[in-house]
Amino acid sequence: MPNLATLIIQIGVVIAVSRLVAVLFQKMQQPKVMGEMCAGIMLGPSLLGWIAPHVSGFLFPPASLGYLNALSQVGVVIYMFLVGLALEPKALRKHGHTAVLTSHVSIIAPFMFGALLALYLYPRLSDDSVGFIGFALFMGAAMSITAFPVLARILSDRDMMRTRLGSLAIACAAVDDVTGWCILAYIVIVVRSYHQAGTPLWATLAGLGAFLIAMFYGVQRLLHGFETAFKMRGRLSENAMALMVVVILLSAVATERLGLHLLFGSFLAGVIMPKDGKFVRYILDKLETTTIVVLLPLYFAFTGLRTSVQMIQGGRMWIFCGLIILTAVTGKLGGSMIAARAAGASWREAGGLGTLMNARGLMELVILNVGLDIGVITPALYSMMVVMALVTTFMTTPLLEWIYPLRLIKQETEHEIAGRDAAEAAYEPA
Amino acid sequence: MITAYACLVGIPLLGLIGIVRAGRRLVAPLSVGGNWNIEADFALWADKPCGDLLAGARQPALSISQSGDRLVIALNNRQATELIGTIRATFLRAGSEDPPASGIDNCSAAQPIGVTATVKNQGEQRTLTGTLRLNTCEACPPVAFRAVRQPAQKKDDE
Structure with a gap:
């Protein structure tokens, strides 16, 4: 049995610290989630464990971390469902060629740069328990991920959702996320088959095929039933909500048992949900608050407890860390910017898009935790990648303000609205 | 647009294939x-001044x-001794980074x-x-050891 008092103290401390740091970050014009991520790191060995090891030992004794981890995993399972739920594949069609080219390049360019960096890092930061292909693919995937929810938050905070740049960024990030998770699923299969451990490869592939068929042809119909019920009554009963959560959890367990990871199942459950705007908003309202306020900070804290900046010791290790950040920014920001420019966007718009796509946020932490769990990255490399995630997310808002200032966005939005009004008036029947 | 797509997506893809092929040799x-x-x-150290170092050690x-190639080795003894080391090919070498504690017996756990x-x-x-030794203590001879790695714990068992 867990020591309940310890667990409750941990939850209280984590929530309080994460809210406090989130408010401080908001004052620095940063998204709240950035502060929550930093709060998690601060509670780990990088800060609290370093300056007050006794307090850290009292708050987070190693024996208690299993329970904290379990709670945080439940949180991130539901959160991944919400991320999948918020994805809107139709958004991509609206922007046509620009979105297709930009989203594909914003995946392949950082992926290639990540794999290139793996050539240098594999003999220096990995070991022979991981094959080069698994390592390189993971580095590529970790470099190419975009924080869809953080990006949506930044756009909404800056009132950019209705601008061309904002909707283009959302469309590209949605494609990036789905592609990133498909690539990660493949990597998990490659790495686990390299270890020849757990579920055999044939069983994973056959099971995955059967699972996808069941999800798209069976479970999706059930989920449409929820939407129909919502449209009839304007709300969902408690039983229906409970059943939906059970579907999410079962889907997560299925992918875990197939030798993938819990998160793939919950993300897929979100992706196949009906996308009616009001219905999606209703589900988000029901599940978002508890997940974001209570459970996600626990996930950040657990990530922080696994991250030790002290592992990046000595000039050589910091050079590796610098190289990782440089590669991540060059591949993602540079790749997206050049692609958007090639597709006809202005340099300012292309730069803004590249900056937005470069935010990795929570999605990066999720992918890194999966990598550490399956043993494809070492603890020191994990810590370096966490630093990269923080730096690339932190730089988004100031860089965006520099490239695409708020006053310019306001001007453009006003022009756009005026243009739309004029067009509507011209077409009005006499 | 097709040319841009071919250049911006095709070339990195080819590059990726080349990288994977090159990396196989690493x-x-x-x-x-x-x-x-x-x-x-x-037992060699049991009645020696350094015996305290391994007295409370557990498996x-x-x-x-x-x-x-960088290693951090934690001894599961009472002092939770931490050693920093490296591995080169099949040879592992590690030691505690602290300088010898002055004013304390040369054979103490510090x-x-x-x-x-x-x-x-x-x-x-x-x-x-390999061998485990106290660098400053002549009274305690190096102890030869053999270690076997425990199978990695499955996540479910944690």
Whole structure:
């Protein structure tokens, strides 16, 4: 049995610290989630464990971390469902060629740069328990991920959702996320088959095929039933909500048992949900608050407890860390910017898009935790990648303000609205 | 648009294929990370001044955290001694970074400890064969040991 008092103290401390740091970050014009991520790191060995090891030992004794981890995993399972739920594949069609080219390049360019960096890092930061292909693919995937929810938050905070740049960024990030998770699923299969451990490869592939068929042809119909019920009554009963959560959890367990990871199942459950705007908003309202306020900070804290900046010791290790950040920014920001420019966007718009796509946020932490769990990255490399995630997310808002200032966005939005009004008036029947 | 797509997507894809092919030749350091059970004649130190160092040691006596060729080795003794080391090919060397504690007996647990070992593969199992010594203490002879790595714990069992 867990020591309940310890667990409750941990939850209280984590929530309080994460809210406090989130408010401080908001004052620095940063998204709240950035502060929550930093709060998690601060509670780990990088800060609290370093300056007050006794307090850290009292708050987070190693024996208690299993329970904290379990709670945080439940949180991130539901959160991944919400991320999948918020994805809107139709958004991509609206922007046509620009979105297709930009989203594909914003995946392949950082992926290639990540794999290139793996050539240098594999003999220096990995070991022979991981094959080069698994390592390189993971580095590529970790470099190419975009924080869809953080990006949506930044756009909404800056009132950019209705601008061309904002909707283009959302469309590209949605494609990036789905592609990133498909690539990660493949990597998990490659790495686990390299270890020849757990579920055999044939069983994973056959099971995955059967699972996808069941999800798209069976479970999706059930989920449409929820939407129909919502449209009839304007709300969902408690039983229906409970059943939906059970579907999410079962889907997560299925992918875990197939030798993938819990998160793939919950993300897929979100992706196949009906996308009616009001219905999606209703589900988000029901599940978002508890997940974001209570459970996600626990996930950040657990990530922080696994991250030790002290592992990046000595000039050589910091050079590796610098190289990782440089590669991540060059591949993602540079790749997206050049692609958007090639597709006809202005340099300012292309730069803004590249900056937005470069935010990795929570999605990066999720992918890194999966990598550490399956043993494809070492603890020191994990810590370096966490630093990269923080730096690339932190730089988004100031860089965006520099490239695409708020006053310019306001001007453009006003022009756009005026243009739309004029067009509507011209077409009005006499 | 087609030309842009071919250049911006096709070239990186070809590059990726080249990288994967080039990387197949790379060799990473041997994996020694994990928990190790030690077999050694610690009785050699039992009645010596340094006996305290291993008196409270429990299995798995070594816990190794590895990042490439860099190692952090934690001894599962009362003092939770931490050693920093490297692995080059099959040879492992580690020691405590602290300078010798002055004013304390040269054979106390606060003195620098060193480990040298060779990694071997015995079937599926990886083993370490080497010696553990107190660098400043002549009274305590190096202790030879053999360590066997525990199988990695499955996530479900944690």
